Amino acid sequence: EKVGVDVGGTLIKAAIHTENDWIYQSFPISQIDDVAGWLTKHSDHRSLCLTGGKASLLQSKMSRSDIYFAPEFLASCNGARYLLTMQQTNTLTDFILTNVGTGTSMNLIKGETQQWIGGTGVGGGTIMGLSRLLTGIHDYDRLVKLAASGRRDTVDLTVANIYEGETPPIPGDLTASNFGGLMGQPSTPSSVDQLASVIGLVAETVASLSVFAAKNAHVDHAVYIGSSFVDNSQLSKIVESYSNYCGITPIILHHGQFCGAIGAALEV
Numbered sequence: 001e002k003v004g005v006d007v008g009g010t011l012i013k014a015a016i017h018t019e020n021d022w023i024y025q026s027f028p029i030s031q032i033d034d035v036a037g038w039l040t041k042h043s044d045h046r047s048l049c050l051t052g053g054k055a056s057l058l059q060s061k062m063s064r065s066d067i068y069f070a071p072e073f074l075a076s077c078n079g080a081r082y083l084l085t086m087q088q089t090n091t092l093t094d095f096i097l098t099n100v101g102t103g104t105s106m107n108l109i110k111g112e113t114q115q116w117i118g119g120t121g122v123g124g125g126t127i128m129g130l131s132r133l134l135t136g137i138h139d140y141d142r143l144v145k146l147a148a149s150g151r152r153d154t155v156d157l158t159v160a161n162i163y164e165g166e167t168p169p170i171p172g173d174l175t176a177s178n179f180g181g182l183m184g185q186p187s188t189p190s191s192v193d194q195l196a197s198v199i200g201l202v203a204e205t206v207a208s209l210s211v212f213a214a215k216n217a218h219v220d221h222a223v224y225i226g227s228s229f230v231d232n233s234q235l236s237k238i239v240e241s242y243s244n245y246c247g248i249t250p251i252i253l254h255h256g257q258f259c260g261a262i263g264a265a266l267e268v
């Protein structure tokens with residue numbers, strides 16, 4: 001049995017490989033001391049491999065000396081390949097892997113090879129930070145629940161809004177300007193509308209970058225992972241519809257937030 005732990009900027013993700021299944025668990029990074037204790041208890045007879053930006057910090061809080069480390073992108077790419085093999089009938093070999101974590105990183109995966117091709121600082125952390133600045137709400141579950149009933153049309157400007165009555169050269173329901181629809185609005189949009197628009201901004205940014213990356217690399221799938229998709233159906237829906245609209249097939253991996261942890265466990 002083995003344990004992989006991905007120690008990220010916001011969340012610690014653990015994947016425990018038992019005889020015939022995986023057990024997944026995540027914790028806020030603020031609980032890193034408790035996680036160190038929990039791991040010491042639960043992993044002493046199992047191989048342990050850490051990955052992610054705060055892997056050494058977690059190691060420094062543990063007494064165990066036989067801890068392995070895996071490079072972050074290698075781990076998340078291997079975890080994604082593994083989950084795809086488990087979840088898909090025709091396993092995909094060539095795709096863009098977009099990890100929407102605190103920030104967003106993209107890797108091009110072709111067969112056994114992988115290459116970091118860039119990313120953006122617009123990610124799940126942006127959803128948390130902008131939502132808090134705009135509405136004071138910083139609880140993740142509350143934020144995504146509230147956002148689900150929000151309407152973006154009081155905040156964002158669509159192509160149709162600009163072309164008022166004319167026939168636009170591109171679909172009218174595409175966003176022309178995120179947060180660009182406030183001009184001429186008689187009142188400030190509600191908090192829930194603002195939250196929905198923050199999610200829209202992040203979704204459209206990560207999806208459009210992924211689409212460009214996919215087209216540039218001549219692959220036709222984008223696989224999306226990261227905790228930002230957890231319980232956030234709005235983010236998932238916009239990322240899916242935008243990718244599809246651009247001709248790139250999106251796959252939002254189930255348990256995708258554990259790719260790094262799975263990949264780390266597979267290293268030992």
Ligand code: ADP
Pocket residue numbers: 007008009010011012028052100101102103123124125126127128140225226227228229230257
């Ligand atoms: P990292 O590896 O950088 O920690 P993750 O893939 O864990 O990144 O994604 C972090 C993002 O996931 C947060 O910025 C937030 O948008 C979202 N998220 C999902 N669940 C939670 C939660 N319980 N608490 C805080 N953020 C969460």
